[in-house]
Amino acid sequence: MIEIKNIYKSFKQKDGSDLTVLNNIDFTIKEGEFISLLGPSGCGKSTLLNIVSGLEEANSGEIIIDGSPIKGPGSDRGVVFQEAALFPWLNVLENVKFGLKNKGISESEINETALKYIKKVHLSKFKESYPHQLSGGMRQRAAIARALAMNPKILLMDEPFGALDEQTRMMLHYELQKIWLETRKTILFVTHNIREAVQLSDRIVVFGTQPGRIKEIFEVKAARPRSKNKGYLLELENRILNVLKEEIEKVMKEEMGDEYHFEEGSLPWDPDRDMGSHI
C-alpha cells in the first residue's frame, strides 16, 4: 500500500519566486492496483512520480509504503522512464543483470532471473544486442524487463510509451496488461493519453494545472481484457475529457493568449475517434 500524504512541492524560478508544482496531493494506492496519473503537460504528474521513486524530494508531506516513509530511491520501486534509459555500453542481458548485481545473489541466480524476464518481454532473440541496435519499442521492453527483474513491489512508469508509434504502443499495452495480471505488481502509470489510461488502469487520478492538484479520481469498472467493453470505456473517456477540458483551455490560453477557446465544434478531428490522445 502506498499512502501519498499531503504532498506539496515547489521549484525556485530564475527570478527568485516560487512556482508551486504540486499542492495538497493526498490519496492512497492499494496493493496490486494499477493507477494512472493523467493530466496535461505541466500538471506535476511526473514530479509526483519522481517523488514516489525518491529521485526528488517534496517540500512537505510524505510517501509511506507499507507503513514506513521512503528515504531516497530504492530497489523496492522500479522505474521505467519515457526514454528507455538503458546503458548503451551493455547489451540487453547485461542491462537486465545490472541492478541484480547489487542484490548480493549468486551469479547463476542473476543469470537465471535476467533470462526469465527477458523472455517475459519476448526479447530472448535479442539478448546479445546493444540498445542502439533495437527499435524504440524493444528498448522500452528491455527497460521494463530490467525494472521487473529487480522484483520491486511497485512499478513506476513515467509516460513509458509516449515516444512510440501507435501500433507499437498498442502491442505494449497488451503486453503490460499481461505482465500486470501475471505479477500483480502495484503500478503507478503517468500518461497524458486518456485512452491509454482508460485501457490500462483500475483507477485514474486526473490532475489539474497551476498549481498541480487532484481534480477527480475515476474508477474504471470494466473487466479485462478491456477490448470487450468498448461502449463503457468510450463513455468514460468522454467524462474524463469533460473534466480535463477546463485544464486544457488553461494551458492553451497560457500558450496562445486569451483568444483561444476550446470549442468542440472546432476540433479538427472526429471527437469519437481520436479523442484526447495527444492533449
Next chain:
Amino acid sequence: MKRVLFLGILIAIWEVIYKLQIWPPILFPSPLQVGETLYLGIIDGSFITSLGDSFKRLLIGYGFALIIGTLLGLIIASSKLMEDTLGSLVLALQSVPSIVWLPLAILWFGMGEAAIIFVVVLGGTWNMVINASTGIKNVRPLLLKAAKTMGITEHNLFFKVTIPAAIPHLITGMRLSWAFCWRALMAGELLGSGNGLGQILMWGREMGNMSMVISIMIIIATLGSLTDGIIFKPLENKVLERWGLAKI
C-alpha cells in the same frame, strides 16, 4: 587507390621542379635521392634507433599526460568551485603551446631527456583534462537516475555508470592528446638534445643534408597518420558506434 594516384602525381610534380633546376640539388633533392637516403637510413639502423628514442619519450610523456589529465579532469568535474578555479586555469594553460615551457624545463631539469618529456607531458595533459571533465559532466542524468532506482551504491554509481558513460569523451581525449604529444615531442627534440627524430632532423640541416631532412619529415608524417588511422580512429569509431553516438 585514389590516394596512391594522388601521391604519384605529387612525386611527379616534385621531380619536374627538381629537373627545372630552380634551386641547387643540395637544397632541393630529387625524390629518388630522398628515397635512397630513407632506404639507407632504415637499412643501417640509424633512423630506427632515433625512432626508438623518440617513441620512448613519446610513450612516457603520453602516459603521464593521460594519467595526470584524467585525474585533474575528475577533480574539475567533481565540484563547481574546482571548475571555476582549476578549470579556468587549465583553459588558460591549454592556449600556451607546450614548447614555450622548454626554456623553463631546461633550467629545472637540465638539457636532457627530462626536459623534453616534460614538454611532451604538458603538450598532452590539458586537452585530456578538458575531455575527461566534459565527459564526466555530460553523463546523461537519466542514466544516473535509472541506476539510483536500482539501489546502486555511490562507489558503483561512479565506476559502473559515470566512467563507462564518459568513455567516448575519454577516447577522443586520448586521440587528440596523442597528436598533441607528438607535436610537442618534435618541437622539443628540434631544440633539445639527444638522438631522436627531431634531433637528426636538425643534424641534417647542420650538415646541409636536405635529403635527410626530407626523409625524416616523411617518417614523421607517415607515423603520425598511421597511428591515428590504424589505432585511434578505428578505436574511436568502434566506441562511438557501441555507445550509439555514431554519425549515420
